[in-house]
Amino acid sequence: MIITWSDILSIGHDTIDREHKYILDTVTRLYLIEVDNKSKDESVMLFGEMIDLIVSHFHNEEAVMRINRYPNTDHHIELHSELFSRLTDILYLLETGSDRVAHELVQCIDDWAHLHILVQDRMIVDYLEANHL
Numbered sequence: 001m002i003i004t005w006s007d008i009l010s011i012g013h014d015t016i017d018r019e020h021k022y023i024l025d026t027v028t029r030l031y032l033i034e035v036d037n038k039s040k041d042e043s044v045m046l047f048g049e050m051i052d053l054i055v056s057h058f059h060n061e062e063a064v065m066r067i068n069r070y071p072n073t074d075h076h077i078e079l080h081s082e083l084f085s086r087l088t089d090i091l092y093l094l095e096t097g098s099d100r101v102a103h104e105l106v107q108c109i110d111d112w113a114h115l116h117i118l119v120q121d122r123m124i125v126d127y128l129e130a131n132h133l
């Protein structure tokens, strides 16, 4: 089952939390369409919506890091690129009619929630708080 938004995933930054929630809500909708084997067109459309939200979120988060001179910014941006290329691979699976889309999406979003949001993104907020920014 795909991870859904809950307060456990909140890192204490209103804008970032809200964007994470929108993304996870969209991923959940996409996952449900995939497991129900509904329409491929709908999946591709929703995948595009999810990618747009993620690109815009990365952009905003990277701006927060740069403006506040977060020391780990370059590494964090690399992690965003890695996640993006993983999603591109999943989009390819979707477009080629693979039955592994739901499985790969679960893995990818689980890693993103537990390893990225709760570790890397939280480090940004810890830095902002520690430096009264």
Ligand SMILES: [Fe+2]
Pocket (backbone or CB within 6 Å): 061, 076, 080, 116, 120, 121
């Ligand atoms: Fe991030």
Ligand SMILES: [Fe+2]
Pocket (backbone or CB within 6 Å): 016, 020, 057, 061, 117, 121
């Ligand atoms: Fe994030």
